[in-house]
Amino acid sequence: MGKSIESHLHEDRVFQPPKEFSRKARISSMAQYRRMYKESIAKPASFWGREAKELAWQKPWKKVLDWSAPYAKWFVGGKLNVTESCLDQHLDGPRRNKAAIIWEGEPGETRVLTYQQLHREVCRFANVLEANEVKSRDRVLIYMPMIPEAAIAMLACARIGAVHSVVFGGFSAESIVDRLEDSGATTVLTADGGYRRGKVVPLKANVDAALKSHKGVKRVVVYQRTGAKVTMKRGRDLWWHEELEKVSASHQARAFDSEHPLFILYTSGSTGKPKGILHSSGGYLLGAYTTCKYIFDMRDEDVYWCTADVGWVTGHTYIVYGPLANGVTQVMYEGAPNFPDFGRFWSIVEKYGVTIFYTAPTAIRAFIKAGDKFPASHDLSSLRLLGTVGEPINPEAWMWYHEKIGGGRCPIVDTWWQTETGAIMISPLPGCTPTKPGTATLPFFGVDAAILDENGKECKADEGGKLVIRKPWPSMLRTIYGDARRYKKVYWSDYVGRYTAGDGARRDRDGNFWIVGRLDDVLNVSGHRLGTAEVESALVAHKAVAEAAVVGRPHEIKGQGVVAFVTLREGVKTSGRIEEELRNHVGKVIGAIAKPDEIHLTPALPKTRSGKIMRRLLKELVATGKITGNITTLEDFGVITKLQKEMKK
Numbered sequence: 001m002g003k004s005i006e007s008h009l010h011e012d013r014v015f016q017p018p019k020e021f022s023r024k025a026r027i028s029s030m031a032q033y034r035r036m037y038k039e040s041i042a043k044p045a046s047f048w049g050r051e052a053k054e055l056a057w058q059k060p061w062k063k064v065l066d067w068s069a070p071y072a073k074w075f076v077g078g079k080l081n082v083t084e085s086c087l088d089q090h091l092d093g094p095r096r097n098k099a100a101i102i103w104e105g106e107p108g109e110t111r112v113l114t115y116q117q118l119h120r121e122v123c124r125f126a127n128v129l130e131a132n133e134v135k136s137r138d139r140v141l142i143y144m145p146m147i148p149e150a151a152i153a154m155l156a157c158a159r160i161g162a163v164h165s166v167v168f169g170g171f172s173a174e175s176i177v178d179r180l181e182d183s184g185a186t187t188v189l190t191a192d193g194g195y196r197r198g199k200v201v202p203l204k205a206n207v208d209a210a211l212k213s214h215k216g217v218k219r220v221v222v223y224q225r226t227g228a229k230v231t232m233k234r235g236r237d238l239w240w241h242e243e244l245e246k247v248s249a250s251h252q253a254r255a256f257d258s259e260h261p262l263f264i265l266y267t268s269g270s271t272g273k274p275k276g277i278l279h280s281s282g283g284y285l286l287g288a289y290t291t292c293k294y295i296f297d298m299r300d301e302d303v304y305w306c307t308a309d310v311g312w313v314t315g316h317t318y319i320v321y322g323p324l325a326n327g328v329t330q331v332m333y334e335g336a337p338n339f340p341d342f343g344r345f346w347s348i349v350e351k352y353g354v355t356i357f358y359t360a361p362t363a364i365r366a367f368i369k370a371g372d373k374f375p376a377s378h379d380l381s382s383l384r385l386l387g388t389v390g391e392p393i394n395p396e397a398w399m400w401y402h403e404k405i406g407g408g409r410c411p412i413v414d415t416w417w418q419t420e421t422g423a424i425m426i427s428p429l430p431g432c433t434p435t436k437p438g439t440a441t442l443p444f445f446g447v448d449a450a451i452l453d454e455n456g457k458e459c460k461a462d463e464g465g466k467l468v469i470r471k472p473w474p475s476m477l478r479t480i481y482g483d484a485r486r487y488k489k490v491y492w493s494d495y496v497g498r499y500t501a502g503d504g505a506r507r508d509r510d511g512n513f514w515i516v517g518r519l520d521d522v523l524n525v526s527g528h529r530l531g532t533a534e535v536e537s538a539l540v541a542h543k544a545v546a547e548a549a550v551v552g553r554p555h556e557i558k559g560q561g562v563v564a565f566v567t568l569r570e571g572v573k574t575s576g577r578i579e580e581e582l583r584n585h586v587g588k589v590i591g592a593i594a595k596p597d598e599i600h601l602t603p604a605l606p607k608t609r610s611g612k613i614m615r616r617l618l619k620e621l622v623a624t625g626k627i628t629g630n631i632t633t634l635e636d637f638g639v640i641t642k643l644q645k646e647m648k649k
């Protein structure tokens with residue numbers, strides 16, 4: 001294993017869970033954690049079988065796990081409707097009129113949906129989908145703002161066995177086209193717009209632009225959120241509210257196989273177009289449910305808030321399926337964290353009495369920069385537990401979160417997981433695990449995580465290696481949609497029968513996992529995965545560009561910034577603002593998060609004699625301003641001098 005993934009971070013501060021918290025927590029001692037962990041690894045069938053009984057099944061399973069690497073089937077023979085665990089089962093008791101979603105729009109309005117009301121809306125919209133001939137296994141693309149209808153749309157799909165594929169509202173029309181083509185979705189659910197930083201995001205207009213080049217879509221159902229003017233194409237586009245008028249509010253939940261596909265979510269890989277990660281029903285729901293129960297220690301009296309967008313996996317598992325299956329009350333917020341100023345999140349925490357708060361390190365860093373006066377001017381005493389996800393949290397940010405947001409009294413769960421894992425895999429349990437700033441600590445139940453060297457041997461303490469999972473887990477991805485070969489190659493070919501996460505990590509002497517970052521050509525920008533190859537192909541698609549190479553560099557707020565090296569085509573006339581033009585072009589092709597922070601024009605890129613771009617050199621160059629690494633395989637040594645000069649500009 002190369003030196004590149006060694007970590008030199010040493011952290012001695014240890015924070016024990018507050019006694020008061022431990023006393024009430026579901027898992028209140030390390031002995032209890034170890035006992036349950038041991039059982040979950042040694043006897044997964046009895047452990048998960050017991051946990052799964054807490055979900056609503058229409059038909060019991062015959063076998064907990066059928067594993068034929070790399071394909072897992074969980075709860076074989078069992079049948080369920082995922083939405084019954086999330087909604088119907090709460091209607092027979094005190095949760096019936098409990099708030100399921102307390103939603104706040106960016107302009108400031110509030111809507112509350114009780115479990116009964118949410119159930120009713122999901123049933124109505126399920127009827128709308130069926131009336132529009134959406135059938136079981138059909139793919140439905142959802143491109144919505146952060147409003148309750150986004151969750152309603154997902155749950156309505158799940159209720160009728162259709163497979164939702166949510167596309168983040170910040171992605172562009174071209175990203176929609178890619179996902180429509182890959183998934184074969186013929187129904188699109190969207191809105192006239194959504195509010196973000198005081199402006200209306202033109203969601204419907206983006207869908208219209210996408211559907212100019214992609215022809216297979218039969219129906220677009222449009223929710224009226226902002227009242228912005230949109231064009232409706234006759235015979236294809238329908239108003240959400242008009243469709244609701246035509247249907248009843250009751251809907252019988254059919255039972256689907258435990259392995260029935262639930263959703264496809266696209267995520268970046270190291271090469272080519274995003275991968276459609278396919279998740280199925282019973283196992284995924286169980287992962288979402290148990291991690292919420294044990295890691296967020298969700299209680300009936302909690303007010304939980306996850307600040308993610310439903311367009312990412314965190315929004316799927318920790319806004320929709322997990323919290324609802326636990327019957328918790330949650331806050332959902334439409335807009336930006338800094339609108340109208342950086343006090344917005346803290347005013348929401350204060351206003352609704354949020355007790356559990358889950359956000360991303362990039363947001364925390366932005367808050368630190370904005371200044372302590374924002375959290376300090378709000379009463380945050382309702383909080384009892386904090387969480388982070390998306391990237392390693394730097395110890396300074398952890399300490400700030402602990403002190404300024406948690407008032408020194410709230411445990412922090414730093415949760416490591418991925419779109420592919422479906423649910424949290426490595427995380428403290430808040431009532432028992434001693435935490436250190438910067439480590440996600442220990443594996444969750446059933447997660448056999450290890451760090452291996454190149455020969456497949458387990459690394460020693462503090463030695464860096466590849467993070468793998470050695471046993472199947474209920475919420476694991478089932479495949480890459482339509483590409484089983486890629487599924488096997490990307491995740492299961494480094495070591496036989498073991499899942500490779502693509503992250504580098506080390507374990508300290510106490511067994512804690514420290515995630516160092518991605519090992520492949522994937523950047524982590526503001527907690528979101530972005531393939532360098534995706535940005536490169538967006539750049540090369542511009543008529544002025546001959547070649548492009550993209551690498552990451554450390555960025556104070558975003559974690560990683562995007563740096564592009566671009567060679568222009570000969571003879572192309574460009575305006576003086578070609579860099580800006582290229583940035584906007586990438587924004588148009590992928591979405592604003594992919595816009596390069598820096599673009600360097602260069603007459604040539606460093607290549608090997610066989611023509612491969614040497615990204616390693618470019619990485620070193622952006623990090624240190626010079627190149628000292630091995631360049632013997634370089635084809636043209638002059639390139640280096642030119643690049644070093646360009647970087648000094």
Ligand code: WTA
Nearest residue numbers: 389390391392414415416417418419515529
């Ligand atoms: C990174 C997000 C360190 C990691 C749920 C992983 C983290 C990728 C953490 C998945 C964490 C996520 N500490 N790194 N707590 N959480 N990551 O698919 O590199 O958007 O592989 O899923 O984010 O990103 P994804």
